Amino acid sequence: MPVFNNIQALNYALMQEMEKDPSIVVFGEDVGYEGGVFRATVDLQAKFGVERCFDTPISESGIVGMAVGMAINGLKPVVELQFCGFTYPAFNQIISHVSRMRNRSRGRYTLPMVIRFPFGGGIRALEHHSESPEALFAHIPGLKVVAPSTPYDTKGLLLAALRDPDPVIFMEPKRIYRAFKQEVPEDDYVIEIGKANIVKEGEDLTIVTWGAMVRDTLKAVEKANEKGIHPEVIDLRTIAPMDRETIIKSVKKTGRILIVQEAVKSFSVASEIIALVNEKAFLHLEAPPARVTAPDIIVPLPRGEQFYMPHPDMIYEKINEVVNFLT
């Protein structure tokens, strides 16, 4: 079985599916000849030709808007927006059209398409390169929002996104693009969109997290294990629609929940998860649901980034705090 990092898994999945499905076209800034600034689309142009994998001018709204028309006329566009911070120029097309075309046309026009971009910080990048905007997308009806955390999940979720009849926002945690490798089956497999993954079972506390924070969380959890604390760790995989069942079931078992995210704290995905457990498992809660997040500030330039990124010790401390809370 091949051993891939996240970028290789992405590339591999695209390669396999483009072979199978001639309607897939992949494009974006530096995506064609260069193969993407992170090399996710490398070799695709050489293999499938310039019409199926191509470079675009620097126009994010244009890229996404064009994809809308392409999807309507029989193609399956996979667009790359170069960085999380450059998704904003495309917001009007995403919110006003991508998410709505099916509903607006009562099913006449549908948009099977994938919008990929790297998100999150921790790579000492320039401004706008380290954003975690998942809450903005998750709030929009009509979108699905996915964020894999391993090479195995990356392939399975990307294949699922490519076969989804609806638009999928595919957020790639750039900090772990090359952080580690994993066996990735050559076989065709999909990971269902909308299903979370219990990465580690436990009974003392439920931790929900996604993307690059899964690894940091697991590290803190290991430390907690040594102290005899056994959290259950849920990798959300899909942010919207959220796997509420898995979360609720776990909270009913543990009575406690902690959400770990890289995004700022307020009005975030973590907030929604807390609201959810209140509505669905209030009487099971033995401690206040807690969040480990970035503070509500603009992502600093790299020399201040370490103060922004949730520190593994913060997770560890919060685990202890929640577990030791006595009602």
Place this chain on the structure above:
Amino acid sequence: MPVFNNIQALNYALMQEMEKDPSIVVFGEDVGYEGGVFRATVDLQAKFGVERCFDTPISESGIVGMAVGMAINGLKPVVELQFCGFTYPAFNQIISHVSRMRNRSRGRYTLPMVIRFPFGGGIRALEHHSESPEALFAHIPGLKVVAPSTPYDTKGLLLAALRDPDPVIFMEPKRIYRAFKQEVPEDDYVIEIGKANIVKEGEDLTIVTWGAMVRDTLKAVEKANEKGIHPEVIDLRTIAPMDRETIIKSVKKTGRILIVQEAVKSFSVASEIIALVNEKAFLHLEAPPARVTAPDIIVPLPRGEQFYMPHPDMIYEKINEVVNFLT
């Protein structure tokens, strides 16, 4: 004392402040000669000249981006985006620059400016004219988000926004632009940004709401009063930064909370309020925090709008449910 509806209060506040502060310029689509499609800026051009109140081409990103430069060079821009659904083309300028210039330049460049737009549904308008995107703005560090609910508040909050050293997103509930009138003092007064208003005191339940939903909530509350239930109603006035103190104090008193908003349910402002009370008043909660919201769907065209807008009976029912919840 003059008696104004919300639009008149807006216009009056702008008129008064432009007289006082020659740096204020007001612009947007149809804002100048026509005085705005809702007539909020009527007579300003005649009074202050075409350089201080003017029409723009249809380019929302342009309007906001230009305002950034104007604010840096000594003006105080007040821009109108014609409808909530047309704020999206300006998102890149708002998120990448408006919210960040002060922090990016470590205080060298600051942006005193106001971005106004009508939000919410209920006026049987075309698509994109009925959105409630407050959660999208509230999630962005560096922005303040305000939503008045009465003519009195409109004037006081707008004057506060116009004098704020930082950018303010000023969301106007269009459904009640002309719904009722109120005495509005000619005198200069401001309503502090970041402070909520306890519209009605009570002890059985805390209800937090804002914008046009304040009136609907009060109607449901009246009905509840008749049954001997006395909710405390908090009009948020400012969504970010949120007046956490007022909310928490109230919840500590009532032990119960219901949030009423017109926006869709998930990943919303209501979610954040629930997260907040969990973190700050968990042990006081006697019932699961609840929300009355729109469902997680795209705002329907007018013939389906009545199924989207939170129905006053939904509020009334939820009040009963929360109050009668027994732990």
Place this chain on the structure above:
Amino acid sequence: MLVDQYNPFEGKMLQILDPDGNVIEEKLLPEIPEDELVRLFKIMLFTRVVDRKALMYQRQGRMLTYAPNEGQEACQIGSAYALEQRDWMAPAFRELGAWLTRGVDLKTLYLYWYGNEMGSKVSEDIRILPVSIPISSQLLHAVGLGYAAKVRGLDEVSIAYFGDGGTSEGDFHEAMNLAGVYKTPTIFLCQNNQWSISVPKHFQTASETFAQKAYAYGFKGIKVDGNDIFAMYAATKEAVDRARAGEGPTLIEAYTYRLGAHTTSDDPTRYRDDAEVEAWREKDPVKRFRIYLEKRGLWNQEMEKAFVAEKEEEVEKVFSDIEQNGGTVFDDIFMYQYAEMTPILREQYAEWKAFFQERGML
């Protein structure tokens, strides 16, 4: 080629039929069979009937916000007539004439303005995207439709409609630029009706013409008398033919006028002179086509009277049907968010449905 003969930088505008119904450019007159000419005129008249009725219903409080079409029939119908069934159209929100030319049924069109999404579900054999409200956002969709046709080897072109005000948006620029780069078979049809709500065109751009903007993107633009159906057809046909031949996009500026209000929420007397409107009434596209047909003996007053009466009745029937059955079905607002309802939507659907059912509101 017309696009070369009528260089916008030289201040030229293509006109074939003058306001008095005279053919001033015989050799450019398109060859259209007589029955087709009459059919085209009937579409024009029908458009006007449908438009005026909609306005009337709106004033009576029976129709919702409506964007009147009057004055722009020639530029919409002449251009849409140059398309084949397989071609794609991405409209803005004021393209009644174009929709009717392509054969969309009136019920669908009225349903939209009645406030029901079913009015955006055109039948499978008609290739029109739904009304696009966010200004100029649909131009990109047209480029995408064209790109797809091109790489899939389909002989299809796309056309996007938008206004003078639409040229100010970033999406106009990105669409034009992308179409130029990929040489997509796309026609950009700018209806310069002189106004964007209350804002006159010289506040939209300092450019002399809208047509010349094409040259910033490596292709050609042409300014056309938008009230002249022959000029509009000829220019669009040439653009369509060139697009089919792989010669890429064209920008057409249809110089026309919105005779009515921006929408039924708008009062144009607040911002423009009656005199201006009256001057443009003289250039009415329907009037000039009628005179031409009358001169050729293809049309007369009686025919018009009978046709209008018949159509008015038809329109009334359709609308009264809509008033009876045009409400939004509750299920529909949940049903089309995704191919399959997500679990949370299923839950909300049940909850909301129960609420309204209990109250007999469904």
Place this chain on the structure above:
Amino acid sequence: MLVDQYNPFEGKMLQILDPDGNVIEEKLLPEIPEDELVRLFKIMLFTRVVDRKALMYQRQGRMLTYAPNEGQEACQIGSAYALEQRDWMAPAFRELGAWLTRGVDLKTLYLYWYGNEMGSKVSEDIRILPVSIPISSQLLHAVGLGYAAKVRGLDEVSIAYFGDGGTSEGDFHEAMNLAGVYKTPTIFLCQNNQWSISVPKHFQTASETFAQKAYAYGFKGIKVDGNDIFAMYAATKEAVDRARAGEGPTLIEAYTYRLGAHTTSDDPTRYRDDAEVEAWREKDPVKRFRIYLEKRGLWNQEMEKAFVAEKEEEVEKVFSDIEQNGGTVFDDIFMYQYAEMTPILREQYAEWKAFFQERGML
């Protein structure tokens, strides 16, 4: 006027000094005093020293991502030299030469690329906006700066820098259009360095030149040899003078080349030929200015050696100072979100500060 003499539609490009340092347009040669010529050349050399040192530090892992400047010194320095102290500059991210021409201290510049926001806090008397990463978003700021100057009756112009790739964004279009409509005193300086990361300019637009795009907005554009400091100065000076005189905006296409990588994360050998780079090396802006000055007896090898040595030392001092004190102060990341910290920020500030303090991480 140069903008008329060098009409981009006629394929013309303004050049005064050829690649071999010969003046080919004597009558267009700007009158610049000799000491100023030497000063300008020194800025150019200094820019190159600062640029190469930054690259070196980056390779040594001491500096973060950096966007090299080499090759674009003339177009940045020549244009910035045409501004007065009171004028405004809205840069993109590759304008080292322009920053240095305007007198920004090296410490500030290096701090930015070192990853500290303090590097965007230029001193009060220098009117440069911070680096703007989102492509072409800063053009609108320049228009706003110009609008404000105009209505406040201030004699200030604004200039925006951006790349060939920057012309594809909607914000480019909206900025150009707004500047045209309001006739703001704004210079749009497009550095056409032939590449946008890996994408060559013909994938950015089908337009023959970038300069001609101005004509879509009702003002003029000129294509200039961007490696010729005299041409760049002359064209910019004319644009600045016209802006001051109320004649509105100008677009300048500086035809130049990025000799280095896009940023230090980029490997240009993946997408372009060495031969192309070598050909452009021959047109090096520094080389040609040097030859010119040497011919006039204003510069020689010894002077250059001494100057470079002195500057290298200076640069090293500044950088080692930054390495010692250039870290971000914890408080700063909370302090500038708003004029006054909001209550929730105050709370978070205390909480986070305590966390890092306990660990001795501050």
